[in-house]
Amino acid sequence: MSSKFLVGAAAIAEHLRSKGMDVKDPDVYYLHQSQKLPIGKLGKNLISSEEQLDRVLKRAAQPSAENSA
Numbered sequence: 001m002s003s004k005f006l007v008g009a010a011a012i013a014e015h016l017r018s019k020g021m022d023v024k025d026p027d028v029y030y031l032h033q034s035q036k037l038p039i040g041k042l043g044k045n046l047i048s049s050e051e052q053l054d055r056v057l058k059r060a061a062q063p064s065a066e067n068s069a
Contacts (some may be wrong), residue, residue, distance in 0.1 A: 003051030012039060012048050019057055 006012045009028040016023040023031075028046060032039040038052040 003049040006048045006050060006053075007042070007045050009046050012046060012053070015048075015050055015053060016057075019054070021057075 006015055009025045012028045013023045013025045016028075028039065031037045032041070032046055037048070037056055039046055039048045041047065
């Protein structure tokens, strides 16, 4: 499976918006700093991959076993 590489806060925010998240470009910097999503840094650019972001978002959307009881 080929994953598109996202470079820059704008590209990452656009991908997250396409998945239904209400995210502005500056929010991506917070998500990176807080390590809430798999976002890294290459030089001065934030980077991530669609595949990794989608995997984390899918996992977060699934109900946990603790909440099902």
